[in-house]
Amino acid sequence: MLKTVNYQEFLDEHSNMALTNNRIPAEQYPYFNVKRGLRNSDGTGVLVGLTEIGDVTGYIVEEHEKIPVEGALRYRGISIDKLVAGFQASGRPGFEEASYLLLFGDLPTRKKLDQFNEILESSRKLPAGFVENMILEAPSRNIMNKLARSILALYSYDDDAEGRAITNVLRQCIELIARFPIMIAYAYQAKMHNYNKKSLYIHNPDPGLSTAENFLRLIRPNKEFTKLEAEILDLALVLHAEHGGGNNSTFTTHVVMSSDTDVYSAIAAAVGSLKGSKHGGANNKVVAMMENFKENIKDWNDLDEVERYLEKVINKEAYDKTGLVYGLGHAVYTKSDPRAIILYDKLNELAKEKGVMDEVQLYRNVEKLGPEVFKRVKNNDKIISANVDFYSGFIYKILGINPDLYTPIFAMARVAGWAAHILEEIVSGGRIMRPAYKAVCKRREYVPMEQRQQ
Template sequence: MDTRNIGLRNIEVADTKISSIDGENGKLIYRGYDILDLVNHSTFEETSYLLLYGDLPLQDQLEEFSAKLASQRRIPDSIFKNMKNRPTTADPMDVLQSSVLELADYDADRTDESKAANLARAISLIAKIPTIVAGWDRIRNKEEPIEPLPNRSHAHNFLYMLKGKQPKYDVSKIFDISLILHAEHSFNASTFAAREIASTRASIYASVGGAIGALSGELHGGANIQVMKMLLEIGDISNVESWVTQRIKEGKRIMGMGHAVYRTTDPRSEVLATLSRAISKENNTKWYEMTEKIEQVTKKLMYKTKKIHIYPNVDLYSASLYYSLGIPMDLNTTIFAISRIAGWNAHIIEEKFAEAAPKPALYRPKAVYVGRYCGPMGCEYVNLVLRKPQKPNIESKAI
């Protein structure tokens, strides 16, 4: 077996028109547009429209799309009621996942699987996920959820619902940019999970629920929480070099460093570093400065000891950015979901309604069996009373 293919690495599983990653040159493209152009000129609403519909909107199209998002922000009171019955220690990603699945119960047209119906659901999910996340944080802190604003941006509205006060323009703009950066990233683990579920003709709610589950893991969206835990463990910039040195000596990972696709700088990490530096100047520069030091020391030591060039990924600077924005650390991964829902929806709809032939098929990869082997006829079943203890280290053979 070619070990490079474990985890489907380097295996092309489908065509997509949604995004492209050039890992060798550090390029990320959404529907033909460089992520850096979108960061400099676009908004999350406009970027979401691009991902869903394939083109940048005209002025009236963007206004209509933004108005639809604003009108769909509220969630049923019964979902908030269910949240209030949960233990306050519940993981925010678990709460988000179950709440998204509950939304299916309130979809009056849930049997309509047309493209138009799924686009309407996509807009609703983009609008509602921030309300769920902010609502849960307030509920677990014994506070009532805040009604979403009807006439403010997606980024501004979430920060308002979370904190109960209007954020400054520069703060909401920084958050808006971070949402653009996280909105889409081709066939990553959560997006592939969403597409695989969609390939069974399951609903968009089931597909997004599966994506949220995949995103929650610390090797995917949960990595930014691990980065912040790392910063808190190190404690001070004076401890960075010794901590990183010991970590590398023990052969352990430095969270936020290295990427499965990029062989040079992740373009998102450079923007996030700039945002983290900017927001830290208004609060506390400690976390940004520590993060920068971790990047510098890790790069130096990895090349010195292993002759490996390593670069920061999207999680390294997003951790200090969100922490400096006053967002609770365990909400980091839900912030990722608030953004990535745009990309997930685009991929789910592409999976369901591909224009090119052949149509998407049920995903069914092949595994290589390396378990118990008793010969070509298989193992003989022995009655329970006649069974003897098995010998240790039973030899296995791939067939």
């Protein structure tokens, strides 16, 4: 009989083995022409699929040369700028309209949009007992993990969970778009009650409100919000709803769905991807970094002082000493991120209403000086600009939204894009995704137990 094992000692000893036996020399990757991160040597993405849903442009390639251009984002071929201008001019929320466009490929008529809104409203209600048994009884410290668990739990309440007919998949996708805000809000309330010892508020969604309005209603104890608050959250949802097929979480959706699994499994996997700090968790990092800047820069309007502190950050002498200025730079966008530009314009309205224009100026100074300092300190000509994460977290902070909700809000928006890509994968995919990994381990003989060296 084995003696009692010290678990921690076992882990400490074997972690060294895990590190040693999983380390592949960096030089082997270029030797075998491996596209690490599915990136080409010039930083462009490896082409693995086609899509008609989202188009992200940040550069053009001419004669094998990558040329930076102003960023552009299109949903089903329609410029995000014109889409936003269209619904804002009419004073109506845009997330539902954008979701319809992504799912069905065309802009809705007034009648079709009203029908879609009615279906979303009727789909928001969670199954009987779901809130109590699946959310309140098992709260989580991380809302994204709770969201993934809740998505998988919905499978058990679906009489046709495995059905892959388009009508059935559409139903599942629409229900998930409708229910994400509710599950996120209730998971947040459960987390705050159980781990932060706050009062528990479980409000019912209001059938007459938009997705953004309902979410603000559900997360606030008094259920109150202003028109401008709802407008800017709605805008953030529209801007985050889709970003092409190559971003990590959407690609995850394609990979998982290509195996002919169910919709709930694919969406839950996408949530797990989005949770990562290199993907959907980036806006939290921006807010934390800017709080550090506020503490260490005395005069936020002094460009020289801002520049000096940026130098320290990029030289790994300040903040988290990674050398990164979070919110600057993007995998595709170079000269500009159209989402950041659109969001900033609305941010000014909110900042004036909330009296935080001085803080906005600090953000603007960092946005302006960051690329210049990076170029000088790193002696690097790479063109970078502020991405949408640079301002989205700040907007949520001004709205009084807890940082625990920043990435879940991203998921609440992006589920519309994931759903559209699921439909595209079912209709046009047809093959399970199966890229290759080259084995570089040396071949060796099996050693009998009694001959193994300890």
